[in-house]
Amino acid sequence: MAGHSKWANIKRQKAVVDAKKGKTFTQLSRAIIVAARSGVPDPALNFQLRTAIDKAxxxxxxNDNIERAIAKGAGTFGTDSANFEAIRYEGYGPGGVAILIEALTDNRNRTAADLRAAFSKNGGNLGETGCVSWMFDQKGVCIVQGVVNEEQLLEASLEGGAESYEMTEDEMSEVFTEIGNLETLSQTLKDKGFKVTDAELRWVPSNSVEVTDPEQARSLFKLIDTLEGLDDVQNVTANFEVAEELMSLSIS
Structure with missing residues (x-):
């Protein structure tokens, strides 16, 4: 879990840079479209949509972009007919690291071809459905910042139906729950005065591969960066752990 959390922290730091490139804009706009289409296009009544809007x-x-994405999802935006669907892809990275990719795409063939090319060019291979997903469990995760009293966080988390929590860094915590309980947990933590900056569904690895070789780590980071750079890709999750000193390779 520690390696996963360190990588999650790196991803949050990188998101700021990605946003400047417009990458995050594309991802989050698609997430809003799908959320609005899968439920009512009213964030007050649609937790998935509300969360997507908060991230945006x-x-x-x-705001104009957000409203446009909601309208597209609701089918009220002119003649835009792009039909995005959520698909999960699976594969292996360098050293046998298991990788799950969540995508929103309007063209399955294009997305599969792009992913296959990214894997093959960076020491991995795209696998069949189910080849690595058995090593992951999907959980709801609330990101809480400004935690100064861990005991109070524990009490609030238990009241909200959390399964576990993990302190990461800079007074930040990740609180885990069953996917169907995410909205309840998020609201309970907020009601108790905690600052919930994100609520998301995440694949959490049940086992991990330790990466100790710098070249292997560099290849792995490059593969994940390449995958995350694809417009169709929403999230990339892997089951590796690396030493702290190798994490710097992820931004080199």
Missing amino acids: KAASIP
Whole structure:
């Protein structure tokens, strides 16, 4: 879990840079479209949509873009007919690291071809459905910042139906729960005065591969960066752990 959390922290730091490139804008706009289409297009009544909008605002996406994405999802935006669907892909990275990719795409063939090329060029291979997903469990995760009293966080988490929590760094915590309980947990933590900056579904590895070789780590980071750079890709999760000193390779 520690390696996963360190990588999650790196991803959050990188998100700021990605947003400037417009990458995050594309991802979050698609997430809003799908959320609005899968439920009512009213964030007050649609937790998935509300969460997607909160993420978009945190990434400084203009309100006009957000409203346009909601309209596209609701089918009220002109003649736009793009039909995005959520698909999960699976594969192996360097050293046998298991990788799950969540995508939103309007063209399955294009996405599969792009992913296959990314894997083959970076020492991995795209696998069949089910080849690595058995090593992951999907959980709801609330990101809580400004935690100064861990005991109070524990009490609030238990009241909200959490399964576990983990302190990461800079007074930040990740609180885990069953996917169907995410909205309840998020609201309970907020009601108790905690600052919930994100609520998301995440694949959590049940086992991990330790990466100690710098070249292997560099290849792995490059593969994940390449995958995350694809417009169709929403999230990339892997089951590796690396030493702290190798994490710097992820931004080199």
